[in-house]
Amino acid sequence: MADDPPLVLDIDGTLTRPDRWGIDPRVFDPIREWDAPIVLATGKAFPYPVALCHFVGIPELVVAENGGVVYTGDDVFVNADREAAQAVVDAYEAAGHSLGWGPEDTVNRWRETEIAVEISQPEQPLREIAVEYGLEVVDTGYAFHVKDPSVSKGDGVRTVADAVGIDLEEAVAVGDSENDVSTFAVVGRSFAVANADAAAKEAADVVLEDAHADGTLSVLERVRGDA
Incomplete structure (x- = not known):
């Protein structure tokens, strides 16, 4: 075989x-x-x-x-730098939105290159802010991932x-x-x-x-x- x-x-x-x-x-x-x-x-x-x-x-x-x-x-x-993704979510939170994971946020605690936003959070403003920073948002069905498109x-x-x-x-x-x-x-x-x-x-x-x-x-x- x-x-x-x-x-x-x-x-x-x-x-x-x-x-x-x-x-x-x-x-x-x-x-x-x-x-x-x-x-x-x-x-x-x-x-x-x-x-x-x-x-x-x-x-x-x-x-x-x-x-x-x-x-x-x-x-x-x-292969990427988390700083840009962090800037996106900082702006997203400053606009009054939440990442949706609670204060400890174990979903993102150990991420090195991207940040995930809970799937029920507003999507369109996240995408708009990501574009401003040259990043993309990928919908996996479980979370919105703010990541480097490269x-x-x-x-x-x-x-x-x-x-x-x-x-x-x-x-x-x-x-x-x-x-x-x-x-x-x-x-x-x-x-x-x-x-x-x-x-x-x-x-x-x-x-x-x-x-x-x-x-x-x-x-x-x-x-x-x-x-």
């Missing part, structure tokens, strides 16, 4: 439960047993995917903060692939959001789970019938041994 293909997996909306919060534990064993490199590519702050790699028991190959921070297992690449998950995946020798033409990606479009563009096959947004569905090679972790598990079963 051929080896399993390399995987590039988003986290929120892709490895999570249908109620949107919490990793579906059914993904742990298939991921740990996968016979090829797995890159976790997420909008989450850097410590989160690193911790998930630890808990699952796989090598730490991570693209975090939508490409802002990349870890190849040996080297950490910080970095992306796809670029981060290329960095990891070059460092560890992943053939991206053989790689399979699963995602659910517009921030996964750049990932889909650099791999051989891409799958959008059924709960994906319009941008991800348009960019994917296949739109799955199953949502959230059910969709991802169906991909793992479908492509196992295909490399």
